[in-house]
Amino acid sequence: MDEKNLTAARQGESPHRRLIEKYSSTVFRLGLSYLGNRHDAEDIMQEVFLRYLRKPRSFFSEEHEKAWFIRVAINCCKSFSTSAWKRKIVPLEDFSHLPAPEISDSSNVSVYEAVMALPPRQRLCIHLYYYEQLPIKEISRSTGIPESTVKSHLFRARAALEQKLKGDYHAE
Numbered sequence: 756m757d758e759k760n761l762t763a764a765r766q767g768e769s770p771h772r773r774l775i776e777k778y779s780s781t782v783f784r785l786g787l788s789y790l791g792n793r794h795d796a797e798d799i800m801q802e803v804f805l806r807y808l809r810k811p812r813s814f815f816s817e818e819h820e821k822a823w824f825i826r827v828a829i830n831c832c833k834s835f836s837t838s839a840w841k842r843k844i845v846p847l848e849d850f851s852h853l854p855a856p857e858i859s860d861s862s863n864v865s866v867y868e869a870v871m872a873l874p875p876r877q878r879l880c881i882h883l884y885y886y887e888q889l890p891i892k893e894i895s896r897s898t899g900i901p902e903s904t905v906k907s908h909l910f911r912a913r914a915a916l917e918q919k920l921k922g923d924y925h926a927e
Contacts, residue, residue: 822893873912
């Protein structure tokens with residue numbers, strides 16, 4: 756047991772609980788970014804932490820720890836998005852006749868909507884680069900996407916976001 760876990764155990768805190776609290780928002784945001792649905796992101800978050808709890812690991816460093824959670828979250832998202840269950844669900848567009856919830860800050864919503872409208876790989880790269888603040892090399896290692904492709908995804912995503920958001924702000 757390392758020093759952090761030993762100190763946490765003495766204070767009555769589980770090392771598993773510490774890791775879950777530390778990485779839950781990262782895993783959730785990654786799932787939300789990849790899948791575009793809060794409920795699916797919660798399912799992914801649950802699956803990632805179940806995998807950790809079923810077979811706890813020893814990590815060499817905090818970077819190794821974070822990379823493991825990101826990699827497992829990405830793998831879970833990929834598996835979920837290609838699953839038979841996912842292919843059989845009814846799209847939300849079929850319920851477009853229902854009123855949308857009111858949102859107070861329209862500028863944040865338009866940015867969120869613009870990011871969510873990106874293709875999945877571009878959205879994933881944007882999320883990891885800007886929200887998780889991972890360098891391109893780490894994004895490449897975590898996702899299995901070559902560095903040059905990560906750079907291309909970021910470039911194209913930025914251009915698409917600029918175009919989309921520029922149009923939104925000129926309309927106001």
